[in-house]
Amino acid sequence: MSGIAFEQPAGGFVFDNCRRNDILLKNNVLPGKIHKTGTTIAAITYKDGVVIAADSRCTAGNIIFDDNVLKIHRLSDNIYALGAGTSADCDFQTRLLESQLELLKLNQDRQVRVATAVRKIQQHLFRYRGYIGAYLIIVGVDVTGSHIATVHPHGSIAFLPFVASGSGGYTSLSVIEDRYKENMTEDEAKQLVRDALYASTTTDLYSGSKINMFVLTKEKLDKFLPYEIVAARTEKQADYTLAKGTTEVISTNVKKIEFDIVNEKVKATGAHEAMELA
Amino acid sequence: MVKQHGWYPYEFQSGTTVAVAGDDYVVVASDTRLTENYSIQSRTHSNVYKMHNNSLLLSTGFLGDVLTLKKTLDGRIKTYEYTHNKPISTPALAQMISIMMYGRRFFPYYTSTVITGLNTDGKGCVYGFDPVGSMTEQLYACSGSAMPLILPILDANILGKNTSKPGQVKRTKEETVKMIKDIYMAACERSVELGDAVVVHTLTKEKGIETDVHPLRKD
Numbered sequence: 001m002s003g004i005a006f007e008q009p010a011g012g013f014v015f016d017n018c019r020r021n022d023i024l025l026k027n028n029v030l031p032g033k034i035h036k037t038g039t040t041i042a043a044i045t046y047k048d049g050v051v052i053a054a055d056s057r058c059t060a061g062n063i064i065f066d067d068n069v070l071k072i073h074r075l076s077d078n079i080y081a082l083g084a085g086t087s088a089d090c091d092f093q094t095r096l097l098e099s100q101l102e103l104l105k106l107n108q109d110r111q112v113r114v115a116t117a118v119r120k121i122q123q124h125l126f127r128y129r130g131y132i133g134a135y136l137i138i139v140g141v142d143v144t145g146s147h148i149a150t151v152h153p154h155g156s157i158a159f160l161p162f163v164a165s166g167s168g169g170y171t172s173l174s175v176i177e178d179r180y181k182e183n184m185t186e187d188e189a190k191q192l193v194r195d196a197l198y199a200s201t202t203t204d205l206y207s208g209s210k211i212n213m214f215v216l217t218k219e220k221l222d223k224f225l226p227y228e229i230v231a232a233r234t235e236k237q238a239d240y241t242l243a244k245g246t247t248e249v250i251s252t253n254v255k256k257i258e259f260d261i262v263n264e265k266v267k268a269t270g271a272h273e274a275m276e277l278a
Numbered sequence: 279m280v281k282q283h284g285w286y287p288y289e290f291q292s293g294t295t296v297a298v299a300g301d302d303y304v305v306v307a308s309d310t311r312l313t314e315n316y317s318i319q320s321r322t323h324s325n326v327y328k329m330h331n332n333s334l335l336l337s338t339g340f341l342g343d344v345l346t347l348k349k350t351l352d353g354r355i356k357t358y359e360y361t362h363n364k365p366i367s368t369p370a371l372a373q374m375i376s377i378m379m380y381g382r383r384f385f386p387y388y389t390s391t392v393i394t395g396l397n398t399d400g401k402g403c404v405y406g407f408d409p410v411g412s413m414t415e416q417l418y419a420c421s422g423s424a425m426p427l428i429l430p431i432l433d434a435n436i437l438g439k440n441t442s443k444p445g446q447v448k449r450t451k452e453e454t455v456k457m458i459k460d461i462y463m464a465a466c467e468r469s470v471e472l473g474d475a476v477v478v479h480t481l482t483k484e485k486g487i488e489t490d491v492h493p494l495r496k497d
Contacts, residue, residue, distance in 0.1 A: 038470075057497075062423065064468050167316055201497045205316055205470040208497030231495035234463040237456040240435075248442040 013131075038206025039071060040168030041082035042196050043139045043148045044176060045161050046189035049217030050139045050146050053193045053227065054082050055168070055201050056210040067209045070225070076101045076112050077221075079140030080214060084166035085153065086133035093134045097121050114140035114147040118157055126155030135165050141218050168200030168207040175199045186215065194228060201230045288388045289314070292471035293325045293338035294422035296458055297394045298436065299402035303451040304394045304481045306334050307458045309424075309494070311474040312341070321474040321496075325422070328487065330355045331365040333395030334479060338422040339409070340388035347387050351375065368395030372405035372413055379411030386410050390421035400483055417446075424469040431461050451480050459492045466495050473497070 038059045043052040054071035057064055073081045073094035079101070083090025100120060101112045118138050125132055136151040150163045162180055164172035175196040184192070190213065197211045213227035292313045297306040308325040311318060327335040327348045335351065337344040354374060358366045366374070372393050379387055391407045406419040418436050420429045433439040435457060437446055449457065455478050462476040478490045 059470055062470050064470060067467070203317055205313060205318065208470075208495075231497040233467065234495070236460045236463065238453070238460060240460070242441075246441045246443070 013128075038204075039084040039166035040164065040172050040197055040200040040204060040207040041071060041084050041137055041166050042164035042169075042172045042176065042193055043082060043137050043162065044180060044184075044189055044193055045146050045148055046184040046186060048146075048186065049141050049215065050148060051186075051189045051193045051213065051215050052080060052082055052137070052139050053197050053211055053213040055197060055207040055230075056212055056226070057201075057206065057208045058087060059206050064208075070212060072212060072214055074098060075117055075138070075140070076105065078111060078142055078216070079114055079117050079138065080216060081117075082137040082139070082165070083134060084137075084169070085135040089132045089134040090136065093121065093124070093132060094136070096124075111142055113142040113144060114138060114149065115144075118149045118151060118159075121151055122155045122157050125151065125153055128153075130154040137163055137165055139216065141216055146216075164196065164200075166200075166207065168204030171200035171203045172196040190215065190227075198228070198230060287385075288340045289342075290339065290388075290423075291319070291341045292423040293323075294420070294424040294428065294462075294465070294469075294472055295325050295336035295338055295390075295392060296418070296420045296428060296432070296461070297334075297336055297392050297404045298418040298432075298454050298458065299394070299404045299416075300449070300451055300454065302396075302400055302402065302482060303454075304334070304396065304402035304404065305451060305454045305458060305478065306336055306392075306394050306481070307462065307476055307478045308336060308338075309422075309462060309472050309474065309476050310491075311472065313471050318474075324477045326477060326479055329371070329393075330359070331368070331371065331395070332481070332486070333368045333371055333393055334481060334487070336392040336394065336419075336421070337389045339390055343387040344389050347379075347389060347391065350378065354378070367398050368393060368403055368405070369397055369415075371395070372403075372407075372415075375405075375407060376411040376413040379407060379409070383410050390425075392419045392421055394419075394481070396481065396483060402481070423471045424465045427465045427468055428461055431464070435461075451482070455480060455490065462492075462494060 039055060041054045043050055056069050058066040058069045071083050073083060075081050075098050081094045083094060101117055105112050130153045133153050138149045138151060140147060147159060148163055149157050149159045150165060151157050162176050179192050194211060201208045208230060210226035211228045211230060213224040215222040293309060295308045306326055310322050310324050312320040312323040325336055325338050329335050330352060335348060355366050375393055386409045388409055394404045397403045404416050404419050406414050406416050418432050420432055434441055438444045458478055459476060466472045473495050475494055476492050480488045
C-alpha cells in the first residue's frame with residue numbers, strides 16, 4: 001500500500017483560522033500581542049571583514065518581554081543575519097533561509113555567497129507583499145569579499161559599507177556616520193559599533209540590556225555574547241523573600257497512583273567491579 | 279466622506295509616582311524619565327511638585343496640563359492664605375483640587391494626580407484623583423505608566439493583600455524609602471518607560487522635606 005504520508009503545504013498564507021478569530025473577537029477574547037523586537041542592529045565593514053552587533057531586548061507594547069534575546073542568526077558559517085521587526089518573522093525566515101542555503105551548499109559544493117542569500121530572501125519576501133515584517137541585515141565574507149546588505153519587508157535591498165536598523169537605528173547610524181572611515185582596524189571598528197549601540201540602547205526606549213557582537217572575517221568568527229552589559233540588574237536594598245506559607249493553602253488532596261510493574265531489568269555497571277576490588 | 283482630524287490636544291509623557299502615608303510622615307517618589315513616543319525627552323524631570331503649603335503634588339500624564347494645574351493651584355493656595363490668614367491644610371487642598379478638576383469636566387486635565395502632606399493632626403495623608411477630580415483618601419497611591427506593575431507589589435507589602443497574613447505592615451520611614459527604591463528597581467526591569475533615576479522625598483513635621491535621588495537603569 002502506498003500513498004503520500006506527508007502532504008506538502010501549498011505555500012503562501014493559510015486563512016483557516018480567520019473565521020475562528022472573528023468569533024473570538026466578537027466574544028471579546030483579545031488576541032495575543034505580537035512581539036516586536038523594537039531593536040537596534042548595526043553592521044560595519046572594516047579592513048579584514050565585518051563587525052555586527054545587536055541589543056538584546058524584546059518588547060510587547062511598553063513591557064519588556066525578554067531581556068536576553070539573541071538577534072544574530074546564523075545563515076551559514078560565513079553568513080549571518082541580524083533581525084529587527086516582528087520577532088517570529090525574523091526567527092522563522094532566517095531559519096528557513098539557513099536550511100535552504102545548507103542544501104544549496106551541498107548541491108553546488110562551494111561556499112555560499114552573501115549575494116545568493118540576499119537574492120533568495122528578497123524574492124521570498126516580495127511574494128508576501130510586505131506582510132512578513134522582517135527587517136534584516138545580512139552580512140558575510142565570501143570569495144568576492146565582505147558584504148553587508150539591508151533587506152526590507154517588501155523585498156528592497158541595498159548593499160552598503162555600514163548600516164543600522166530597528167527603532168534605535170537612526171541613533172546608531174548618526175554615531176556611525178560621524179566616525180566611520182574605510183579600512184578601520186578591528187579595534188576601531190569594534191569600538192565604533194559599541195558606541196553606536198550604546199547610544200541607541202540608552203536613547204531608544206525599546207532597545208537595551210546587552211550589546212551582543214560578532215566579528216566575522218575570512219579566517220575567523222569571534223562571538224562576544226555579550227560584548228557589554230549596558231545596564232545590569234540592580235541589587236535590592238532589603239530582603240523580600242516570602243515566608244513559607246504566604247500563599248494560603250486552601251485544600252490538600254493526596255491521591256495514590258495505582259501502578260503495576262510491567263518489566264524489570266537489571267543492568268551491571270562498571271562500579272560493581274571497582275567496589276569488589278576495594 | 280468624513281474628514282479625519284489630525285490634531286489631538288493631548289500627549290502622554292509617562293512617568294510613575296508612588297506615595298505612602300505613615301503615622302507621622304509621608305514618603306513620595308517619582309521616576310525622572312520624561313518620554314515622548316519612542317525616545318527620551320529628559321532624564322532629570324521629576325513629577326513631584328512642592329506646593330506653598332508644604333504639600334507635595336504628584337502629577338503624571340500630559341505635561342502641559344500638569345504644569346498648568348500646578349500653576350493654577352499655586353495661585354489658589356496663595357489666595358486662600360491671604361483671605362483666611364493661615365496656610366491651607368492638605369485635606370482642604372485635596373477638596374479644592376477635586377472641584378477644580380471637575381470644573382474642566384468636558385476638556386479634562388489629562389493627568390493622574392495625587393496630593394500628599396501632613397494633616398492637621400500631624401498624620402500623613404494621601405489623596406488620589408482621576409483626570410476629572412474623583413477624590414479618594416488612600417493609605418498609599420501609585421499612578422502613571424508603570425502603575426499596573428507597581429500597585430500589586432504595594433498591595434502585598436503594605437497591606438498584606440493576597441498573602442496568608444492580611445493586615446497592615448507598619449514601617450518606619452527609612453524602611454519605606456528602601457522598599458520604594460527596590461520597587462522602582464524591579465519595575466524598571468520590565469517597563470521601557472521607567473528608568474534613569476528615582477527621586478524619593480520624605481515629609482515630616484520636624485525635618486520638612488528630605489530628598490534622596492537613587493540612580494536606575496539608563497537603557
